Amino acid sequence: MKLLKSMILATATFASAGSAMAQTEVVWWDFFVGGDGQRMKALIGQFNDEHPDIQINATSSEWGVPFYTRVRTAAAVGQGPDIMSYHLSRVPLALSEGILTPITDSDLEQAGLARDDFFPRSIEAASNDEGTLYAVPFDIHSIVLYYNKSYLEGSDYLDEAGNLVGIESLDDLNAALALAQDNGSQTPLSYQTSGPGGIWRIFHTLLSQQGGTLIENGEVLPGDNLDKATRAIAIMQDWGDKNYQPEHAEYEASVALFTSGRSAFFINGVWEVPTLVDMEAAGTLGFEWGAVAVPTLLEEDAIWADSHAFAVPIQGNKEMAPEKREAVMTVIGWMEKHVLDWAAAGHIPAYLPVAESEAFTQMEPNATYASLADKAVYDARSDIAGVASPVYDAALNVIAPAIHGFLEPEQAAEHMRQELQALLN
């Protein structure tokens, strides 16, 4: 009976959809799965409900190389989507592949947006060297420092409200880690030590906090950047030597170390915020937690960051029909204005009217670490950098062995320089 009912309902819906006039279908590809995926599906559903004339037809596939390879091959032969999610760190490679179409000012106008509506750093990362925009930033996501209050109680590291304070240098952090270790935290600083993402993000943060850059004018770690990279690796190796960080922790294990209460601190992306919020709500977390922007441990304010963005790929040799492009821009504009729901996944909206709205500035813990948007340092603008790039691979291939003691920091930095330089030549 229930089946029959739903069949009739489906038929009726289908019939009514068919009778609606000139509905534009927008083919949408993204790489959002897990918590992000659920939130994006909800947004897409809401959009489709509100727009009888536009129908988003969404497909999600696996994050990383599989997604980007598929996009490139499909777009080149005109079988790609009308709109897709994209990492801003991946824009330089996309530009050299020539698979993105420029987002013009009239496109933005159609979407009800303007360049000034976004954090300047994200617009810069979404543009080519001449300033032509190729993607519309959606969020800024970064790494944050999560902490378990139970290991810090009664110490100077918690203020009266129970918030983390007093970590203003590497020594402060190391002292806090030592304290947590004394208080029984086995591996007081958890992060993904056996995967490219976790290692790369921390390494890049430490390098940037010394004012260092990975690639300058086609040279990998030129001048004293090599020493800065060495120092960054040495800091991470030291955390290993003192048993502050877990050995060979895969991503899931690194999360589990914190959520099970074994690690006092945890450095990971903002996207794990929902995990903790949900566990706390379900009463399965077992401790009080907080999250702050990764403190400035070295000389300069800098935190690795990336953005999810929307991009419109080329359609092989053809041009996208103007009505279709209009529909795509309508989708982008609507999404930006509803980015608050997306922010619940831990992200910071790239769209300033929402990022500065009262609703967001009261959203916890996002508001606590929202300042990182001003310290955001995107990956080097290079064909070999960005999400799922050889630079990420090098983090796993070279830095991971170093932080586990198989390579000296100098050797690792030099190895990384040579290997990446060979790819650039």
Next chain:
Amino acid sequence: MITNRRKHIVVAMTLIAPFVFIFALVFLYPTLKMVELSFTNAPLIGSGEWVGLDNYRRLFNDNLFYTSLKNNGYFVLLTVVPTTVIALAIALAVNRLAGSMQALVLAVFFLPYILPVSVVTQIWAWMLDFQFGILQPLIEWVTGKPVAVFNHPSWVMPAVASITIWWTNGFNVLLFIAGLRNISPDLYEAAALDGASRRQLFMKITWPLLWPVTALVLTLQLILQLKLFDQVYLLSGGGPFNSSYVLLMMVYREAFQLNHGGYASAVAVILFVLIMIVSVLQFQLLRIGGRK
């Protein structure tokens, strides 16, 4: 009987035409295209400009190429002969069983072979997991401490090799069993009547008569193991610091991560030529060895 020779040829041609057509379409044409691509600076999609031998010149100056070559060689050493010896031993043992017992044991040894590579690597990644792996206590008992095998420069290749042998050995056992069944029991009977020992039976009858199969297994293994990619990609990603980087990983990275279709083709051509030379050479050597 008088045959119309011409008609004969026409019939033969008609019969092989479908195969030749498919072969040309999905193998010959792509192969020639790949060779052509290797002389251009083409991206992954579309064509590029002719650059002559530039890709090859660059390749022979690429340190990673030599590291990969060395690792490919190391992996071949670790797998080809060991897997053949193990398969032969298992086949000899299984051959002594009879009836349904033999079928059952054979099935057990063959089982891993039917698993897809992703399942195989997942099983072993779990079993050898640094924190929770069921095999870690064993490793700890031997070495005194747990080892993250896929992150350790000297453990990674032997580990991948052992897993590969576990995975692919069943097929070799099958080939050896077939070879053993082809040896007439009369020979053993006659030799036994003449008072030959077990050792003599093996050395004088089984080994020489099985040689063609052994040569085949060795050659097939050599080709297969030179094409190593999946296990390394899934288990170690080529690390740590390139200790398990192999030529096909290089092809993958250049083509799919870096959009260098031309350069990736050059690496692929070198691998193709290498496999061809080595396997032809090996097969000829083994044939000579067998004739003595």
